[in-house]
Amino acid sequence: MASKLRYKFRETQLFHFYKSISVWGEYASWKLRHVRGAGAPHLVKQRMIAEFASRFNLQTLVETGTNYAHMLYVNKDKFREIYSIELDEHRVRSARRKFASRTNIHVLQGDSAKVLPQLLSSLKEPCLFWLDGHDFDISTPIKQELDAIYKHPIRGHVLLIDDARWFDGRTPYPTMQQLREKTAHEYPGHTIEVKDDIIRIYISRR
Ligand SMILES: C[S@@+](CC[C@H](N)C(=O)[O-])C[C@H]1O[C@@H](n2cnc3c(N)ncnc32)[C@H](O)[C@@H]1O
Numbered sequence: 610m611a612s613k614l615r616y617k618f619r620e621t622q623l624f625h626f627y628k629s630i631s632v633w634g635e636y637a638s639w640k641l642r643h644v645r646g647a648g649a650p651h652l653v654k655q656r657m658i659a660e661f662a663s664r665f666n667l668q669t670l671v672e673t674g675t676n677y678a679h680m681l682y683v684n685k686d687k688f689r690e691i692y693s694i695e696l697d698e699h700r701v702r703s704a705r706r707k708f709a710s711r712t713n714i715h716v717l718q719g720d721s722a723k724v725l726p727q728l729l730s731s732l733k734e735p736c737l738f739w740l741d742g743h744d745f746d747i748s749t750p751i752k753q754e755l756d757a758i759y760k761h762p763i764r765g766h767v768l769l770i771d772d773a774r775w776f777d778g779r780t781p782y783p784t785m786q787q788l789r790e791k792t793a794h795e796y797p798g799h800t801i802e803v804k805d806d807i808i809r810i811y812i813s814r815r
């Protein structure tokens with residue numbers, strides 16, 4: 610019963626109001642405890658997306674893993690176009706309901722391993738990718754997502770990949786070493802670095 614109510618609550622706009630306040634508590638506790646190997650709080654992820662969008666002047670955001678659409682909510686007025694891909698049909702319906710009046714927000718249903726390559730074929734400008742579609746550290750479409758982005762003819766994309774701690778050889782994720790080698794071979798000229806558990810891949814300045 611309690612979990613049903615929690616899910617219902619996440620489908621409301623009130624959820625985003627609550628999140629906008631609770632992220633500060635989450636951030637303060639992360640700052641105070643600073644547990645090594647822990648994920649970053651949502652506020653840090655939001656700020657990193659804003660920083661890279663501004664630094665590289667990117668107008669299109671592509672997110673994998675919509676979840677209950679809080680990243681969409683936070684960025685709804687900050688990008689010209691936003692695409693978000695979610696596997697779970699229920700979450701897709703919920704996000705589409707929330708942003709029904711927004712013609713710049715596109716929520717796509719399906720496995721990002723398949724949907725992202727299809728979406729890429731329609732993208733004509735550099736984008737900011739927030740790659741965060743996964744079932745914890747149990748399954749991830751990251752390899753297929755990277756294959757598709759690295760082959761894309763448009764240069765100047767910025768990739769932010771959440772949960773760097775899982776690129777450690779104990780999960781289906783590639784290791785950081787494998788990711789660095791793949792990037793050097795297939796996406797030359799790009800910097801790859803980790804900050805606050807987020808992997809950042811962007812074109813190196815000469
Ligand atoms: C950590 S949540 C995403 C959080 C959200 N991006 C944010 O920043 O607030 C991960 C989401 O990815 C979805 N997911 C899992 N596997 C996926 C896949 N193969 N393709 C697309 N979405 C997937 C899950 O259903 C879940 O909603």
